[in-house]
Amino acid sequence: MPFLVWVVIYFIIRPPKRGRKWIRAILIGILALLAAPFLLLGFAFGGIRGVIGAIIEFFFASGIGVFGLAAFLSWRLAKPFGAIFDGGDEPPEAAPFYHIANLRRKQAKYKEAMALIEQQLKLL
Numbered sequence: 001m002p003f004l005v006w007v008v009i010y011f012i013i014r015p016p017k018r019g020r021k022w023i024r025a026i027l028i029g030i031l032a033l034l035a036a037p038f039l040l041l042g043f044a045f046g047g048i049r050g051v052i053g054a055i056i057e058f059f060f061a062s063g064i065g066v067f068g069l070a071a072f073l074s075w076r077l078a079k080p081f082g083a084i085f086d087g088g089d090e091p092p093e094a095a096p097f098y099h100i101a102n103l104r105r106k107q108a109k110y111k112e113a114m115a116l117i118e119q120q121l122k123l124l
Contacts, residue, residue, distance in 0.1 A: 005031070005063075008027050008030050008031045012024055012027045012028060034058075034062075035054075038054040038055070039051055039058075042054025042055075094123070094124055096117070096121060101114075104116060
């Protein structure tokens, strides 16, 4: 059952290009049928509180809660260390790109090199 729940949720989030609405509706129905025993038992034994507990139980029984929690925690713990290597979420500072101008200068095309440098400085 956990694998089936994962497959259904994956295709609800990313349905095929053709017939998206129909496929999504059918898969939500399948997910509701898979969750129905949990919800009915929860309601029978605890009312609304039982339904809330049943939803939590369904997520953990299908592995969504466990793997989702593990993925979230690992992301939150690894993000600062990854930012050391990739710079984090901040975009890089704008800097002029002089490589082509240097190439033109080495080819003795000084006017083209100056034009490229001026163009790069205007972009900043």
